[in-house]
Amino acid sequence: MLKSVSNRRRFITLAAPALGAILLAGCKVIPKAPIDTPPPPEQGPTSSLPTDSARHRVALLVPLAGPNGGVGQSIANAATMALLDTNAQNLRITTYDTSAGVASVTAQAVADGNRLILGPLLSDDIPAVAATARAARVPVISFSNDEGAAGRDVFIMGSVPSASIARTVEFAKSRGVNRYAALVPSGEYGERASAALFASVRAAGGSVAATESYDRSNTSVVSAARRLKTKGGYDAVLIADGGRFASQAAAQLKTAGAASPRLLGTDLWSGETVVATTPSLRGAWFASVSDARFRQFSASYKTRFGAQPYRIATLGYDAVLLTLRIARDWRTGSPFPMTRLTDAGGFIGLDGAFRFRPSGVVERALEVREVQAAGVVPVSPAPARFGE
Structure with a gap:
């Protein structure tokens, strides 16, 4: 059952039959909303966490109110699903509402005895969370995609643009593309996208014109x-922005149906309807996590919660799967074995294979998609696991 213990924190103690387990500027810009908004968090009387010795205590830090409350609730719901689907009996996941004040809820999470923090969602919240968590030797796995926020005990789980760009350039090189150009937005995201392009092209033996x-x-x-x-x-142009700006730029760069230049995008294009419906973008390539399992997840989510999930909600599900995997060798009550997060073999989740580099930045197995007249289709599948 899911209980509410205060307007700032809730704990999840779940037992059910197994159902089968299967951004710009560091996530400061939240993905667009689904058709329906996830239900608001339950409210209830104030209570303290129960005492037990059989479960690992893990804190989930997400906003449950304010402009990003729907996203946070969607991530929390997905974490609930993961516990139900795996019939997990050894985790107590407590959800803390960062919209109530990220510093205070982090202090509460540590005081409650949590040994691992999943979250926060926004990169701006990471310093406050890390400052308190680090003093208590509690590692942080953030849902942000801000590579600059990663550290020895802060891991970035959100899909990072540099990985998408590197995978796309690798694929483009295999198809004979050697000379590149780029359109990048001003600001931190654009600077990182530009740096990622130069590094990837250099590694591929190409040039940026x-x-x-x-x-x-x-x-x-x-x-x-x-x-x-x-x-x-x-030969190719990277447009490092979302679908709306990409569609406007594409119309200036090439005529619909022309073979050159080849247009390239990032994972910001994933799920953007305008990408599939813009004639000038046909033939464009971009890399993203696979949606193969997301469709099944989305259907199950809607059945349980009566709404469509945000695409980023899978991070909540996969964070629980990761924790359960490590919990096999994690003694209850002891510090979280942080070194396990950088296992070379990585982990498998709804979004495919992923692992953390020693830097704390996630590495994901990505597929490459092509925009075609009939829609956006994979043209280079994501590896099932690392080493393939």
Whole structure:
């Protein structure tokens, strides 16, 4: 059952028959909402966590109110699903509402005896969480995609743009693309996307012929695309932004049906309807986690909670699977075995294989998709596990 113990924290103690287990600027921009909004958190009387010695205590830090409350609730619901689907009996996951004050709820999570923190969602919240957690030797696995926030005891689980760009460039190189250009938004995200492109192209033995930056406005991206088109000297152009800006830039860079230049994107394109319906983007490639298991997850989620999940909700599910995997060799009441997070073999979740590098940044097995007239389809599957 799911109980509410306060407006700041809730614990989940679940037992059920096994059902079968299967962003710009560091997640400061939250993915678009689904058609339906997940239900609000339950409210109930104040209570303290029960005393037990058979379960590992794990804190889930997400916003349950405010502008990102729907996303946080969706992640919390997904964590509940993972516990139900695996019939987990050895975890007590307590959800803490970061919208009530991230510093205070982190202090409460540590005081409650949690040995691992899953969250927070936003990169801006990571310093406050890490400061308290580090003093208590409690590692943090954040749902952010901000690579710069990673550290020796702070792990970044959100899909990072550099990985998507590297996978796309690797695939493009295998198809004969050697000269690249880029359109990147101004700011931290654009700087990281540009750096990732240069590093990936250099590793592939190619060259970057030109780059243009723009403010995130319709007129700015169109002007930047026109400037880039006049430069020439490239076979492919990376548009490091979401579907709306990519579609506007694409119309300036190539004529619908033209073979060149090849347009490249990032995982920000995943699930964007405008990508599939923009003629100038046909033939474009981008890398993302596979959606193969998400469809089944989404159907099960809607049956349980009466709404569609946010795409990022799978991070909550997979974080629980990761914890359960490590819990096999984790003695109850002892510190979380943090070194297990960087096991070379990694973990398997709804979004496929993933593991953490020693830097704390996630590495994911990604598929490459192509925008075609009939829709967006995989053209290079994600490896089932690392080493393949």
